[in-house]
Amino acid sequence: MTRLTIPKTYKLYIGGKFPRSESGRSYEVLGADGGFLANASLASRKDARDAVVAARAAVPGWSGATAYNRGQVLYRVAEVLEGRRAQFVQEISSSEGVTAAEAGRQVDEAIDTWVWYAGWADKFAQVAGAGNPVAGPYFNLSVPEPTGVVAIVAPQGEASLLGLVRVVAPALVAGNAVVVVADEAHPLSAISLSEVLATSDLPGGVVNVLTGSPAEVAPWLASHSDVDALDLAGAGALEWVDLEIAAAETLTRVMRPEPGVPERSLDRILAFTETKTVWHTKSLI
Amino acid sequence: MTMQTTALAPAERAIRVLGGDLTERSLRQYLEGLSGVDAVGLEQRAASLATRSIKTGSKAWALDRIIELIDLTTLEGADTPGKVRSLVAKALHPDAGDPTTPRVAAVCVYGDMVPVAVEALGAAHGDPDDGLVSVAAVATAFPSGRASLAVKLADTRDAVAAGADEIDMVIDRGAFLAGNYGTVFEQIVAVKDACRRPDGSSASLKVILETGELNTYDNVRRASWLSILAGGDFIKTSTGKVTPAATLPVTLLMLEAVRDWHRLTGEHVGVKPAGGIRTSKDAVRYLVTVAETVGEQWLQPHLFRFGASSLLNDVLLQRQKLRTGHYSGPDYVTID
Known part of the structure; x- marks a missing residue:
């Protein structure tokens, strides 16, 4: 007897849950041979808004976790x-x-x-931070702090899983929460990665994955006042200068598009941090 | 059954509807004679009203109207004069970045904070119909209502004397649930009397039913009628201290009581859902429910209010989105 296959419904990942698009839209994902692979949700601007709200809510918990703990969760x-x-x-x-x-x-x-980025979680602050020499009886310390909510356009049309991981993982290391628009043509591994994130110890909302058209969703993320940084890694084919202008309106940090899949780098971690400098007396007099 | 035939305070509305021999018995007969609530139908109706889509121009109108209907509230044990002053500042200028933002209807505080609120409002203290901001005070041993009548009346008089324009009283839920409708009735009448000012005018009385503690829709309907008969100017869902607080079905039910009272007597009674309304989307659903149940003329500060604190910020974010075309964030509104 033949058995009917049960095809998976690929949904979004927002706030630790797997909702369909608020718009009810979906699009066909085709295989390399042009055949039908699956239906994926076509995210709308309201899904992007919901994802930013979820990410914002997740920032205090994730950035407040100890660096050691974040490293363990990422390793998990x-x-x-x-x-x-x-x-x-x-x-x-x-x-x-x-x-x-x-x-x-x-x-x-x-x-x-x-694993590589997990290792950086409790080490990057030593590299990027400093004890600054000052002319007085004070400690003067500079430490990197997470920026907040980072919106990312994942690399498009290249290694879909690796491209996604190479942009998401570094943003998480410092304690940011992420909203990422996945590879439009190859979204399956992005949603499966969401299932991995949902079943590891990463708190809901720290990573939010939208599938669909970056051209449609990215402008809303770029202009969103509550997005603190914008990584345009995979936005090379879009009108990304407009995105940069929209982001500038609300003082959002921007990383410009780069071709292919970004390499592992400490710079990608530090791009989404702010430097906090504090003075502290050397002793109580 | 002597208690049953005890005459009740001669509240004007009750006498008109129940006749001159107003007794515990006649009140009970009236309230228990109200038809039962079809719970499934009520919830279904509320759910269908909640599906309306309000967009663009209508949404902009609704957002401004929501702000004009808000009783901006702080009811914490930790309230300080400074907190009340900053609440008043927010009531007067909800969005510092946009002077076209309307003012809220009132600030709602504990009785002892009324002088602070009045002073902070200064010349802006007055009738929301004139674009001014009222001061509402909770009284009668809010939120539990567990105190003697003398204490409740003193609480009310204090607040009125301090300059409160509106009194939010709680009913004695214990007495209501025990079936002592007469006690609840008498207390409302007495508090209404305590709302009088020496010059003959009177503070507006909002009667809080605390629907989350009344358990059934039938009880909510009876308590609504009881409060209206006793002379309440507003019926209010909740204190905000009990879960569930305001829900759409309960508010719909109370609006129906108000509508039926209007049909019966031509009088207007207000409704105030309070507690648990945090998003613009929720608030818009309430506006739709009001417009569809009692009519759009109820969407004015004398007849409908939202008791809320965090709702205002969400409405401001939506307003900013409509104005600028991009989504705003919590960094762009004041926190308390």
Whole structure:
């Protein structure tokens, strides 16, 4: 007897939940061979707004966690991702048309990226912070603090899982919450990654994943007053100068588009931090 | 059953509807003779009213109207004169970045904070119909209502003497649930009397039913009628200290009582949902419910209010979105 397959409904990931788009819209995700793979939610501007609200609510808890704890949670994400390796390999190879071996290399690199960034969580402050020499009986300390809510356009049309991880993980290290617009053509691994995040120890709302058209959603994120930083990594094909202008209206930090998949780098962590400098007396007199 | 035939205070409205021999018995017969509430129908009606989509021009109108109907409230044990002054500042200029923002209807504080609020309002203290801001005070051993009548009346007189324009009283839910409708009735009548000022005018009386403690819709209907009969100018859902506070079905039910009273006598009684209304979306649903139940003429400060504190900020964010075209954030409104 033949068995009917149960195709998965790919939904958004907002505030730790998996809602459909508020607009009720969806779009067809096609495989590399042009065949139908799945339906994914087509996020609207209201989904983006809801995601920013969820992210804002998650900032105090996540940024308030100790750096050591954040590192452990991020490492846990890598562990859970490793356990789901086969699923990601299958999704990536059917969606991007690469061989299972190539897809496997991409997943391995994505897992290693999580581990690499997890390690930075309790170390980047030592590298970026400083004890400043001052002419007086004070300590003068500069420490990096998270910016807040970071909106990201993930790399489009390249390694879908790795591209996403290379932009999301560094923003999380310092304690930011993230709203990310996934690869429009290959959103499956983004939603499966959401399932990984939901079942690791990452608090709901710290990462919010929208699938759909970056051209439609990104302007709303760029102009949103409650978004503190904008990573346009995958926005090269959009009118990204307009996005930068819209972001400037509300003093939002902007990282400009870069071709391909960003490399691992400490700069990506520090791009979403603010430097806080404090004076402190050396002793109570 | 001597108690049953005890004459009750001759409240004018009750005499008109129940006749001159106003007794505990006749009141009970009237209230228990009210038809039961169809709970499923009520909730369904409220749910269907909540699905209306209000956009663009209507939304802009609704947002401004919501602000004009808000009783901006702080009812904490930790209230300080400074907190009340900043509340008043927010009531007068809700959005410092946009002078076109209307003022709220009133500030609502504990009785001992009334002088602070009156002083802070200064020349802006007055009738919301004139674009001014009233001072509402909670009284009668708010929020529990567990004190002797003498204490409740003293509480009320103090607030009125200090300059409160509106008194938010709580009913004795214990007496109501025990079936002592006469006691509740008498207390409302007495507090209404205590709202009188020496010059003959009177502070407006809002009667808080605390629907979250009344358990059934039938009780809410009876308490609404009881409060109207005893002379309440407003019936208010909740203190905000009990969960559930205001819900759409309960407010709809109270609006129906007000509508029926209007049909019966031609008089206008106000409704104030309070507690738990935090988003513009929720508040718009209440506006729709009012307009569809008693009519748009009820959407004015003398007949409908929102008891809220965090609602105002959400409305301001929506207003900023309409004005600027981009989403705003909590950094762009004042926090208390």
